[in-house]
Amino acid sequence: MSSQARSKFAESDDYIRDLMQQARGLPACGAPLSPQRRALLKLAGAGLVLGFYLPHRAGADAETPQAAGKASKSPVINAFVRIAPDNTVTVYSKAPEIGQGIKTALGLIVAEELDADWKRTVVEQAPIDAKVYGYQGAGGSTTIPRAWDQLRLAGAAAKAMLIAAAAKEWKVNPAEITAEDSRLSHAASQRSATYGSLAEAAAQMPVPDLATLKLKTRGEYRLLERRHRGVDDPRIVRGQPLFGTDVRLPGMAYATFTKCPASGGKVKSANLDEIRKLPGVIDAFVIEGTGKPTEVMPGVAIIAKNTWAAFEAKDALKVAWDESAASKDSSSQFSARAREHAKTFPANFDSNVGDVDKAFANVSNHAGKIVEAWYEYPFVAHASMEPQNTTAWWHDGIMEMWVPTQQPDRGKTLVAGTLGLPEEQVVVHQTRVGGGFGRRLLNDYMCEAAVIARQVKGPVLLQWTREDDFVHDFFRPAGYHQLKGAVDKDGRLDAWQEHFVTFTADGRQPASGSGYSSTLAYACIAPNLRRALTLMELKTPVGPWRAPGSCAQFFAQQCFMHELALAAGRDHVEFLIDAVNRDVPELAPKNPQINFSPARATSVIKLCAEKAGWGKKLPKSRGLGLAWCYAHAGHVAQAVELSVDADKRITIHRVVVAADIGLVVDVAGAESQAQGACVDALSVAMAQQIQLENGRVRQRNYNAYPILRLPVAPSVIEAYFVDSGFPPTGMGEPALPAMAPAVANAIFAATGERLRAMPFNQFGYTLAGQASAL
Amino acid sequence: MITLRINGQPYTVDAPEDMPLLWVLRDLLGLSGTKYACGIGRCGACAVHVDGKMAHSCTLPVGSVGKRAITTIEAIGATPNGAKVQQAWIDGEVAQCGYCQPGQIMSATALLNRTPHPSDADIDEAMNGHICRCGTYVRIRQAIKNAAKT
Numbered sequence: 001m002s003s004q005a006r007s008k009f010a011e012s013d014d015y016i017r018d019l020m021q022q023a024r025g026l027p028a029c030g031a032p033l034s035p036q037r038r039a040l041l042k043l044a045g046a047g048l049v050l051g052f053y054l055p056h057r058a059g060a061d062a063e064t065p066q067a068a069g070k071a072s073k074s075p076v077i078n079a080f081v082r083i084a085p086d087n088t089v090t091v092y093s094k095a096p097e098i099g100q101g102i103k104t105a106l107g108l109i110v111a112e113e114l115d116a117d118w119k120r121t122v123v124e125q126a127p128i129d130a131k132v133y134g135y136q137g138a139g140g141s142t143t144i145p146r147a148w149d150q151l152r153l154a155g156a157a158a159k160a161m162l163i164a165a166a167a168k169e170w171k172v173n174p175a176e177i178t179a180e181d182s183r184l185s186h187a188a189s190q191r192s193a194t195y196g197s198l199a200e201a202a203a204q205m206p207v208p209d210l211a212t213l214k215l216k217t218r219g220e221y222r223l224l225e226r227r228h229r230g231v232d233d234p235r236i237v238r239g240q241p242l243f244g245t246d247v248r249l250p251g252m253a254y255a256t257f258t259k260c261p262a263s264g265g266k267v268k269s270a271n272l273d274e275i276r277k278l279p280g281v282i283d284a285f286v287i288e289g290t291g292k293p294t295e296v297m298p299g300v301a302i303i304a305k306n307t308w309a310a311f312e313a314k315d316a317l318k319v320a321w322d323e324s325a326a327s328k329d330s331s332s333q334f335s336a337r338a339r340e341h342a343k344t345f346p347a348n349f350d351s352n353v354g355d356v357d358k359a360f361a362n363v364s365n366h367a368g369k370i371v372e373a374w375y376e377y378p379f380v381a382h383a384s385m386e387p388q389n390t391t392a393w394w395h396d397g398i399m400e401m402w403v404p405t406q407q408p409d410r411g412k413t414l415v416a417g418t419l420g421l422p423e424e425q426v427v428v429h430q431t432r433v434g435g436g437f438g439r440r441l442l443n444d445y446m447c448e449a450a451v452i453a454r455q456v457k458g459p460v461l462l463q464w465t466r467e468d469d470f471v472h473d474f475f476r477p478a479g480y481h482q483l484k485g486a487v488d489k490d491g492r493l494d495a496w497q498e499h500f501v502t503f504t505a506d507g508r509q510p511a512s513g514s515g516y517s518s519t520l521a522y523a524c525i526a527p528n529l530r531r532a533l534t535l536m537e538l539k540t541p542v543g544p545w546r547a548p549g550s551c552a553q554f555f556a557q558q559c560f561m562h563e564l565a566l567a568a569g570r571d572h573v574e575f576l577i578d579a580v581n582r583d584v585p586e587l588a589p590k591n592p593q594i595n596f597s598p599a600r601a602t603s604v605i606k607l608c609a610e611k612a613g614w615g616k617k618l619p620k621s622r623g624l625g626l627a628w629c630y631a632h633a634g635h636v637a638q639a640v641e642l643s644v645d646a647d648k649r650i651t652i653h654r655v656v657v658a659a660d661i662g663l664v665v666d667v668a669g670a671e672s673q674a675q676g677a678c679v680d681a682l683s684v685a686m687a688q689q690i691q692l693e694n695g696r697v698r699q700r701n702y703n704a705y706p707i708l709r710l711p712v713a714p715s716v717i718e719a720y721f722v723d724s725g726f727p728p729t730g731m732g733e734p735a736l737p738a739m740a741p742a743v744a745n746a747i748f749a750a751t752g753e754r755l756r757a758m759p760f761n762q763f764g765y766t767l768a769g770q771a772s773a774l
Numbered sequence: 775m776i777t778l779r780i781n782g783q784p785y786t787v788d789a790p791e792d793m794p795l796l797w798v799l800r801d802l803l804g805l806s807g808t809k810y811a812c813g814i815g816r817c818g819a820c821a822v823h824v825d826g827k828m829a830h831s832c833t834l835p836v837g838s839v840g841k842r843a844i845t846t847i848e849a850i851g852a853t854p855n856g857a858k859v860q861q862a863w864i865d866g867e868v869a870q871c872g873y874c875q876p877g878q879i880m881s882a883t884a885l886l887n888r889t890p891h892p893s894d895a896d897i898d899e900a901m902n903g904h905i906c907r908c909g910t911y912v913r914i915r916q917a918i919k920n921a922a923k924t
Contacts, residue, residue, distance in 0.1 A: 066804070099871025099908045229867055236872035237860040237879055239807020239847030246806040254801065279790065307810070308797035385811045385819060385873040385907045434809075434873030435907050466812045668867045672910070676870055679909025702816045702905060711898035713911035769898055 006506065008291040009264065009539060013505035015294045016474065016512035016543045019410060019441050023139035023544070024518075026146070026593050026633060026729075063125055063431045064241040064402065066248055075203040077161055079132050080110050080154040087182050087196030089116040092126035094133040095143045096406050097232065098436030099676075100732040101669035102143050104231045106151060108665055109144075112223045113155025113216060115179035116195070123231040128408040128428040136430075137407040139441045139544065141632035141730025144665060148727055156213040164208075165201035166193060180222075218663070227668040232432065242432040244404030245463065247391040252459040253282055254307045256314040257448050259299035261471055262695030263540050265326035266298045270319040275302060278316060280309025287451055293474070293541040295418050295447045303456055307463050314465070327539035327695030331379060331478065337536060338480035338501040342374065345482075345499055346532040353586045354528030359486055359495035367489035369567040374482055375556035377758040378689035379475040382545060383705060386434020388445035388464040392453035399426045399453065403446050404433040411443035415450045426450075437680075438544035442474055467700045474543030475690055477503050477514040481556040485526075491568035493561075493579045496526035500553075503542065504535035511542050517549030522589065522596040522630050524557055525582040540692055546680065547733035550631040555685070555758060558627035558741030563754065572626060572745070573609045577602050595726070596630050600660045603722050604628060604637040608658035611720055612639035618749075621645070622653075625746025627738040634734025635660040635722075638678070638742040644750045649768040652682075652714040655742075657735055659719065662726035673731040674719035681739030683708035687761045712767035776836055780805070781849035791837025795829075796820045798836045799846060807847035807876050811905075818904030821877035822846050828884040828903075847876035855886040855921070862921035870908035878904050882918050891922050 074084035082090045091110045097103040107123035110116075126133055135146060159179055166184045167174035170191050177186050182195040195202075218225075235242060260266070267286050275284040282303040289296035300319055304310035363370055391402040399419060405411050408428045416423040433440055449462040464472070479502050486495040505511040516531065545551055565575035580601045589596050605628050609615075612624060621643050628637035639656040657674040664670045687706045691698040699705040719735075744755045747765065755763055778785045780803070787802050799805040799822070808831055811819035815830035822831045823845040850856030859882045862868075869875050878901065885892055885900035892900070897918050906914065 099869075101870070227867070229864055230869055230872075232872065233864045233867070233869050236869045236875055237847075237863045238851055239805075239876040241806045243809075243873060245810065248804055248806065306793075306797055306801035308793045308801070311813075383907060385817070385871065385905070386809070387811065433871065435871045437907075463810075466814075672867060672870055672913070675912050676909040679911060680907075683909070701814055702812045703814060707905045707907060708909070708911075709905060710901040710911045710914060713909065715894075715912060715915060717912050769895075 009293065010506035012292040012294040012541065013512050015292070016442065019407065020512055020544050020548060023137055023142065023441060026142050063243070064247045066241050075199040077158040077199065077203055078154055079126070080151065081114060081158040083195050083199035085196045085199070087117070087120060087194040089114065089121045089182055089195065091121060091123050093123050094126040094136050094147065096138040096408065096430055096433055096436070097125070098138055098406055098433040098440065100138065100436070101230060101666060101672060102138060104228055104669055105144060105665045106147060107231055108223050108228060109148065109151040110155040112221055113152045114159050115181070117181035118223055120182060125430050128412065128430055130409045136409045137441070138436065139406050139438065141634070141733045143730060145633065145727065145729045152215050153210050153213060156215055157208055157210065160208040160213060161202040161205040162195055162198050164205040165198045169201065224665055225663060225667065228666045229668070243386055243434050244391070244402060244431040245386055245389045245434070245461070247402040247431065247461060249391065249393065249459040252391070252461060253303050253305065253456055254310045255304070255452050255456070255460050255462045256302045256310045256465065257287070257299050257452065257462060258314055258317055258319060259297050259472060260321045260323065260326060261697070262323055262326040262328070263293060265321040265323045267300060268320040268322045270300050270317060272300070275313050275317055278309070278313045280305045281313045283456070284313070285455060290418060294442055294444055295414060296444070296451050301452045303452070303460060310463070311465060329538060329540045329692045329695050331690070331692045334478060334536060335376060335480070338376070339374070341501045341534040342480065342482035342499055345497070346534055349530050349532050352530050353584060356495050356497050356528045356530040359528035360484070363486040363488065363494065368487055368494060370484065370486050371563050371567045372484045373560055373563060373756055375559065375756045376480045377478060377552045377555060379478045379692065380545065380684055380688050381470055381473045381475060381690050381699070381705060382437045382439035383470065383707065384435025384437055384439055387466055387469040389462055390446045390449035391459055391461045392449040393459035394453045394456070397425060399450055401427065401446065401450065402429045402431050403443070404431045404440065405443055405446060406433065406436045406440040407443060411446045414443050415447055418447045419450055419454065437546045438548065439473065441544055466702070470700045470705065471697045474541045476545030476551065477511060477542040479514070479552055483556065483560045485560060485564045487564055487568035491570045491575070493526050493564060493575070493582070495528040496524055498531045499534065500531065501534045501536065503538040505538060507535070507537060510535060511538055513542055513544050513548040515549065517553045519596070519630050520550060520553050520557060521587060523554070523580065523601070523628065524561070525579060525584050525587050527582060527584050529587070539695065547631050547736045550629060550737040554627070554629045554631070554737035555740045555744070558629070558738060559744050559756065562741070562745045562748065573605060573614055576605055576628065595633050595729070597635070600635045600722070600724055601628065601630060603724070604635045604658045604660050607720055607722060608637035608639050608656055611658065611718065612641065612654070612656040614639070621750055623746040623749030623751070625742045625744065625749055627741035627745060629734070629737040631737050632733040633729035634731065636734045636738055638735070638738040640742045640746040642743070642746045642750060644747060645768065648764045649766055650747070651768045653716070655714050655717040657717065657719045658722065659731070659735060660722040660724050661729045661731050661734065662724060663728040664721050665728050667721070670721065670731045671719045674735045675717040677733070677735035678717050678739050679708055679713050681736045682714070682743060685740035685743055685758050685760055686765070686767055687759045689759055708767070711769045778836070778839060778844060779841065780844040781846060787836070789836055792835045794832050795822065795834045795836050795839060795844070796831040799831060805846050805848055809873055809876060811874070817874070818877040818881060819874050821880040823850070823880060823884060826884065826887055828881045847880060850880060850883055853883065856883045858921040858924050859883045859886065859918070862917040862924070866913050866917040866920060868910050868913040868917050870910055874904060874906045878906065878914055882914070882921070885918065886922060892918065
């Protein structure tokens with residue numbers, strides 16, 4: 001296909017695929033932590049950035065203008081550290097805080113190597129400048145592994161400069177100076193000084209050669225691998241302005257943007273004259289847009305004196321849409337068509353190991369068993385609590401923006417391209433983000449705000465309504481899996497055939513987030529294995545959703561594994577451990593960035609089973625289910641103990657998470673992510689789905705899209721972390737994929753009913769109040 | 775012109791009677807701690823106290839408030855239970871993204887105001903109007919219990 005013929009929609013999907021590819025990029029993290037300096041430097045590798053100045057207006061880069069104090073004049077040691085005379089250490093967190101606790105974690109890593117007094121350390125959002133900080137996105141659970149070496153070196157370099165300053169002043173050997181809690185000491189001469197008193201001199205010291213820096217070993221850590229409070233929590237609980245939607249600037253206006261409810265529709269006409277006369281409305285105009293859902297689709301902007309006036313005018317807006325090229329997608333038709341496709345296994349295999357046909361034939365002739373099953377799951381929305389928004393201000397030839405985004409550097413480039421401006425003329429301030437879940441890797445709302453702001457005098461806050469947020473999401477794609485598996489006469493997994501019916505935006509390749517999850521394969525090591533894909537054309541935008549691909553595909557895989565274990569008459573845990581330890585060289589990861597390890601997988605499965613009391617006798621109607629996954633560089637197993645009453649009401653007694661994510665930077669934060677991922681996955685599994693009819697989204701607010709609430713949320717979610725001696729990897733996503741299959745497997749154990757489709761409420765299951773479980 | 779009593783202070787605002795209190799707080803008065811999330815009173819992010827009781831400010835027309843006292847997240851820490859709940863939230867490392875937490879804290883405080891030692895069933899009932907998309911419920915429940923003990 002020529003590039004001219006490629007549709008805007010397909011180009012938009014290409015952009016998301018590239019974005020996801022970039023977000024997934026990981027340094028090699030498969031080598032154990034080593035006290036050896038040499039090994040560390042090798043790990044640091046290419047792409048390491050350690051800026052030694054702070055870019056523009058540091059100190060004024062608080063999340064929102066009203067939260068910004070006066071720009072600090074205290075000495076800048078490097079782009080991550082500044083130290084005030086009163087001994088307050090400020091550490092700059094380079095990545096967006098979306099609820100994953102990264103601001104606390106990144107601050108801790110720098111403070112650890114710096115030997116800063118954590119009680120007197122302030123963590124602030126770093127300015128957005130990729131030239132200084134390198135990659136500044138938050139996605140794919142990669143922020144910590146990407147920043148691990150960079151931040152440790154930043155902390156160690158700052159400490160070395162403080163020591164050099166002290167050594168010069170005290171005329172002593174720098175090697176004899178020790179550091180603790182933002183204070184340097186020299187035992188022999190009994191001298192001691194705070195970092196604050198040395199900062200001015202330290203800032204004048206030459207930047208040390210990074211290769212000479214000695215990083216701490218695990219035994220020397222005072223902060224890492226412990227529990228910490230969130231650095232922004234005191235401000236969060238007092239309602240201080242931190243989020244994108246909290247930005248307030250003098251003389252600002254408020255905007256809404258209305259797009260066609262079916263993706264791809266264009267504006268024919270609108271009652272703009274009427275709208276402009278409504279109270280509080282400043283202006284209303286049509287925006288043609290770039291035609292890409294990732295940038296700006298056609299629509300009508302309304303500018304008003306406050307959000308309410310803008311919302312009221314939006315309600316009164318009447319737009320005639322040209323839907324000739326718009327989506328006519330129907331989710332029920334997709335499901336029916338997928339079943340038709342699944343009747344024929346495609347001639348072109350995605351992968352082919354061993355001889356699946358022979359294996360199935362052998363099984364029939366011998367004592368093995370064949371199992372076949374159809375699994376499916378729907379489209380789901382991100383539905384983050386803070387609806388999409390951006391404040392943009394076109395002034396002095398600069399587009400200045402405050403954005404709750406997961407991807408500020410890509411957003412900056414995208415805005416510059418959309419406006420036809422050089423990138424230097426786009427200034428991005430990163431705000432705190434009221435929920436990411438992958439949605440805010442996209443910067444469509446940011447581009448819209450920029451285009452609107454070009455036509456408005458003064459700053460303008462574009463605020464999406466909750467309905468806009470549902471209708472114009474980039475959904476987690478639905479998926480359909482026809483599975484056929486065989487266990488041999490010894491009860492071992494022998495063959496796995498999978499036909500995945502999914503979506504395409506361009507007719508050639510899976511749409512973003514719609515292909516086989518790249519890490520899924522490692523959890524299924526069958527000596528005979530064949531996978532195929534069938535693609536159905538989709539015109540509704542899809543994209544990354546917390547643990548893309550894995551978040552749903554593990555449901556099919558891990559439930560089917562349970563089915564096979566039962567068919568084999570084997571204990572489920574034994575069967576899983578046997579399957580992950582099979583030696584099938586063709587299926588072993590070739591890429592050194594993949595840290596998958598059968599030994600690490602085995603240890604999390606075993607730990608999870610042990611903590612959950614696997615094998616214990618349970619009363620009638622009570623079941624224990626287990627599943628595991630390898631996702632986003634983490635190995636995680638989950639067990640769920642639940643009971644089901646006669647009305648199919650489920651009481652969840654206990655959830656156990658066993659994870660190996662290498663070194664745990666902040667134990668409280670990692671545990672939070674484990675608990676949150678369990679609740680999120682359970683919420684999706686029980687009752688969430690986005691239905692499309694004639695290209696339109698049916699669920700447009702929380703009343704139609706039931707997100708789990710406190711009374712039915714599990715009261716006991718325990719998280720255990722395996723100390724495997726590996727460097728840290730992320731925790732935002734890995735604890736999500738195995739939860740839904742663990743729940744379904746537990747429901748089977750309790751009732752004998754196998755749930756092969758999400759959401760489970762379609763089979764009559766609901767969650768009972770958990771108060772009874774306490 | 776509408777006169778309101780918010781966080782103990784008198785305010786006069788130029789707003790239509792049907793404008794929800796939420797937007798008066800956020801856009802006209804700059805009190806942005808109270809959050810917009812659903813606009814239909816289904817998620818609790820906009821919770822405030824009206825005469826000490828939890829109310830959804832996103833569906834409460836400002837013209838109907840009258841002389842009743844409004845308390846928002848910005849001032850709830852000045853009340854004994856509000857301060858206890860906020861501290862329990864910090865100590866219990868409750869927040870993830872944090873967007874829903876001002877609303878959760880307002881409801882938890884209202885609960886302790888009327889039921890100093892709530893049972894699990896009391897907590898369920900008081901917190902059922904809220905959504906936390908990050909799923910911090912385990913810690914919210916525990917933080918309320920801890921606040922009740924202090």
